[in-house]
Amino acid sequence: MIPVDLDALASCLASPACLVTQTTSGLIIGMLLFLVAVGLTLIFGVLKVVNFSHGAFYMFGAYFAMTAYQLTGSFALAILSGAVGTAILGLIFERVFMSRVYGRDVLMQLLVCYAFVLIFDDVVRMIWGPEFRSMGMPAAFQVPPLFIAGGVVPPYYLLLIGVALAAAVVLGLGLARSRIGKVIRAAAHNPGMVSALGINTGLIYGGVFALGGMLAGLAGALAAPVRSLTPGMGFSVLIESFIVTVIGGMGSILGALIGALLIGLIRSFGSLGFPLFTEGLMYLFMVIVLVSRPTGLFGKEVA
Amino acid sequence: MKKTRKPGISRRATLALMGAGAATLAAPWVARAQAKTIKIGMPTILSGRVAQLGTSSRNAVMLEVEKVNAAGGLAGRQIEMVIRDSKGQPQEAARIARELVNTDGCEMLLDGEASSGSFAVHEVARDLGVLCIHTCSEASSLTADPKQHIPNAFRCVRQGIHDSIVGAGYAAGIAKAKGLKKWATCSPDYAYGRDTTGEFVLYLKKFAPDVEIISESWPKLFQPDYTEVVTKILQAKPQALYSCLWGGDLTSYIDQANIYALFTQMEVFAVNMADYTALTVVKNLPKGIHSGDRYIKTFPATPENAAWGDAYKAKYNEYPTNWSWQNATAVMFLNEAVKKANSTDGKKVAEVLTGLTIKCPFGADGTVTMRADDHTLVGYAIGWGTTIPKEPYVPDVKAGDWKTIFELEAEWKKSKGYT
Secondary structure, eight states: OOSOOHHHHHHHHHOHHHHHHHHHHHHHHHHHHHHHHHHHHHHHHHHOOOOTTHHHHHHHHHHHHHHHHHHHOOHHHHHHHHHHHHHHHHHHHHHHTGGGSTTSOHHHHHHHHHHHHHHHHHHHHHHHOSSOBOOOOOGGGOSOOEEETTEEEOHHHHHHHHHHHHHHHHHHHHHHHSHHHHHHHHHHHOHHHHHHTTOOHHHHHHHHHHHHHHHHHHHHHHHTTTSOBOTTTHHHHHHHHHHHHHHHOTTOHHHHHHHHHHHHHHHHHHHHHOTTOHHHHHHHHHHHHHHHOTTOTTOOOOO | OOOOOOSSOOHHHHHHHHHHHHHHHHHHHHHHHTOOSEEEEEEEOOSSTTHHHHHHHHHHHHHHHHHHHHTTOBTTBOEEEEEEEOTTOHHHHHHHHHHHHHTTOOSEEEEBOOHHHHHHHHHHHHHHOOEEEEOSOOOTHHHHSGGGOOTTEEEOSOOHHHHHHHHHHHHHHHHHHHTOOEEEEEOOSSHHHHHHHHHHHHHHHHHSTTOEEEEEEOOOTTOSOOHHHHHHHHHHOOSEEEEOOOHHHHHHHHHHHHTTTGGGTSEEEETTOEEHHHHTTOSSOOTTOEEEEEEBTTBSOOHHHHHHHHHHHHHHSSOOOHHHHHHHHHHHHHHHHHHHHTSOOHHHHHHHHTTOEEEOTTBTTSEEEEOTTTOBEESBOOEEEEOOSSTTSSOOEEEOOHHHHHHHHHHHHHHTTOO
């Protein structure tokens, strides 16, 4: 048993092949995590609720994608239905249930979300059964991996990183530059004033929640070909997303991106150097960030 | 529009309560007077992540119980199964087991718990003296450790130590033939994963002394992503990989390792691959993974085994699991033992069960035996083979040799201080 293996880490850092492999492996873990975490942080930033049921949207995205893929055989449709399906689900969930607990005490919000974690898991169990399922890799991606500078890179992961990166850019630019983005940011800052200006805040809240759900669903759909599907699969992803948002700062999109990539890289390189302490490294990093910057790397001071 | 109600309990309610109380008190007496049926209790896991353990166990039990009942029951008494969900919690399993005997009047127990719960049920059996057959726990110490031995408990399950001996023997043969010296392991980080991997490596090195373990990975149980583990193994460049990942974890691992073409770069030995629960779920099953048999209807390749697998599939619309054959075998043992004892008395049945050999579709030679000295199942079909992506999935299973198993098991028991 080797608790610390710095030789392995050093020799990896010295070899371009190993660097390429481990970096892409860190990137894909990070990018999927980013998609889930960014929805969480967005919902918190605008709606001021911590959506503990966010992992369920990741799960539904995966199951929707699997079902669409089995019915149509089209991978593009599978991804699309994962994203669109969870967006609709998110909208309904927000309008019918979450909108009733805004501004209520945190315990109440927590209880409603936790109740839906259990309900959503059981719904999945009823529809798709309690056993684990697998979607399978689309034929187009059942090809040998690419070798870049001697490192191994599966083509599917390139697509995955590309889609997630595109989502990050569209989201970032959309919020910063577009009119809707401006309204959303305003609603996050002062909902009363936005409402007084004649803007339908209910619509914005519903829209933001749907967007957050959609991003988690997209992550689930993209992960479906490589991760097994089970009721409750959203849980461990949710925990890591919380770590990401804590590191990056609640409410910050850039923070979610940087936080997620850091976690991904810590996992991929940590498993070489600290094989028995990879999980611990993640938490250790979170503690260091919390102690030195309690609002997270990109979080804003709360007055 | 509100009706006012008087506080306190009304006369009618009091009468109803008294009636209910009287009925409850009277019930056991009525039940005993008419005890033509025999109740058998079964705590098992019917909900949560490993619900398949319980459902496929229950299915197999019911399949066999129907046959026994159709043939007249146990010594003329129809079997009534009382099956309850422990949710996988040992204290709940113990509570249910006790309740099944004390409150429900069950005269025997089938313990369908995973290893953690089975030790708790075992203590209940020790305390109450009720006949108990463990049907799911593969932990060797449950019967190997003499401290666990009680006259009324039996284990009708394959065993970790048997699997390790057969698996390592098979793997060592291939290691020698193909010159596989550098090995890596990747197993879930909990008791089962650590113990099973440790025993496998121990015997692999015994049979093939120049084998060297160059990389170990211990992913968390139920970890969603194994990419970092996969790439770490690729960096280490071993010639062979051993894993005891199982269920959804194993299928995730295969999907993720597949796109890195891991299976073309090393020989993979995955003891839990050849189980229909995993085989039928993986969409792109790589060819040539070495695996132990969990349950395969083509091994042993007898018409009896095939017929049993097909009958189960016809009834439940899915293939049986490893737990299914073990539970079915337990009912077969009970049936034979009661016939021989000509009684359903737990003590007499236990006496007959000790050392009993019965005909069984899952036996290596068509029979299985409940070994007398440690009350555990031996002689069951056990072997390893390589996978293909379609039925029969593992076309050619190499059977393990029970003579070798017995020799090495005896040595292992000695080394553990059990004998």
